[in-house]
Amino acid sequence: MIRLGLHGLGIGAGAQRTVIDAVAASAERSGFETLWFGDQVVMADEDGPHHPYRDDGEIPASAQTDWLDPLIALSFAAAATNRIELATGVLVLPERNPVVTAKQAASLDRMTGGRLTLGVGIGISPQEYDALGVPFASRGARLAEYVGAMRTLWRDDDASFAGRYVAFDGVRANPKPQGRSIPVVLGGNSDSALRRVAEWGDGWYGFDLADVEEAAFRASKLRSMCREFGRDPTELKLSVALHDPVPADAVRLADAGIDELVLVAGPPADPIAAEAWIADLAGQWMRVRT
Template sequence: MDVGLHALGVGSGAERTVIDAVAAAAERAGFSTLWSGERVVMVDEFASRYPYSDDGVGPVPVDTDWLDPFITLSFAAAATTRIGLATGVLVLPEHNPVAIAKRAASLDKLCAGRLALGVGFGWVREEFDAIGVPFARRAARTAEYVAAMRELWRSDVASFDGEFVQFHDVRVNPKPRNRTLPIVLGGNSESALEQAAQWADGWYGFALADVEEAAAAASALRARLRAAGREPGDLRLCASLRAPMPGDARRLADAGFDEMVLVASPPFDPIAAEAWVGELAGQWIGPRH
């Protein structure tokens, strides 16, 4: 079971010295992936309900610093050489897919092929309104954007004619190291599970209540994969739990998960942050040999 760390880009994890310290320490300690999520704007009053808690209230105060994940991961890449990097997640329908294809491929080139592009549909109507993108049909928009980006990555001269995006005979360089990027779809809804089974390379179940909820989602994904003519091994399964307990990593592995992601905030002091990573590694990874 791989163990990832979702700690960069927000609050204390938005400080340059902390990013450097956490990234380097996580690589030394044996973490598999550094995750960084996205919120473009925050508003003081939400009509939208936060989907990852029982009370519908998000955990991050609205005045908290929240960095762009590509910039965050660029700094993390510069501080490391081996550890995986993942957006967790980018709200893809809020962006132009041609521009995102370029940004993601640029980072993948600079980090020598370590990037996974985690994407999601989004849940904050107010954020879509501020950006000027329709909130309706965002799942369909996400699926089409992914198809368009894959075409840009694999073709020297690319064309795409969809409902939401069109381009003809364009070149977008650089290409990702492998002419594609792993696309990890985040989201715990039935729609997200269905879309993940159809076209994603991985699924990130975020802030799941417990291992039982994670196992049920994994079972549902396997059924959907079979219905889509795909194999269970076609989808890398990652999960974070709201309150992980000793033994949960083993139980997630038994349920078919590939990576357990720890979601936590480091201390503001970089020396303390480095020690904090070591403590997490001692609890969840064990000693390095």
């Protein structure tokens, strides 16, 4: 049975506290498995980034849209729920201090009883990197190194790490996350992104894929790459979001070895209407996922 996730909070109408509370609690009651929150620190009015996975190159949100920090927004969703899993989809990690981010993620994971999945990626906006004073060109290498440093902080009581972009010696970072680890899934649909997943990721979040065929093709390529690195591809969690999914896609994705279909949709601004919106989504999707 394929899992169903929801990616629609933290932005626009979904950036309101009352809507987050209503949607998170209703999604949990309705059987959704995961709430995914996206990330965008800043946006530019003009000359913005070209979206790499859309034919028109357009970013599906304007620069004027409210966009909450995902780790802060997830803490409010966590407080409104008890069981549903929580995920960043995805945090642009190379823009952030990895030591601070490791602390924030571990804190959230402990406070939620181990419900956090940290989705990370390299981002697409040179303007955003410029605003944060981080070189855009090195973002792939930074991502890998930052994750390595964070895993060290989560795992070791007396933690040391020596890298090109981050280094520390004999530090203690507490609290530790549940089980001294947090699953790290990677976003991105390119071959280089899939190679990162195969080499050191715990899973893949394929966002904005065109259709089931593209998802199946990318998943198959990822499994081949896993074998190149001597990894068992069945140990990875594969989650995908499609452009315009229909309920019949759930069964086809499960047949292709996809673990979770993430529905990307914005809730209405009224919390009562948002609860009804979740009930409608559940009515459409829960009965066809087997």
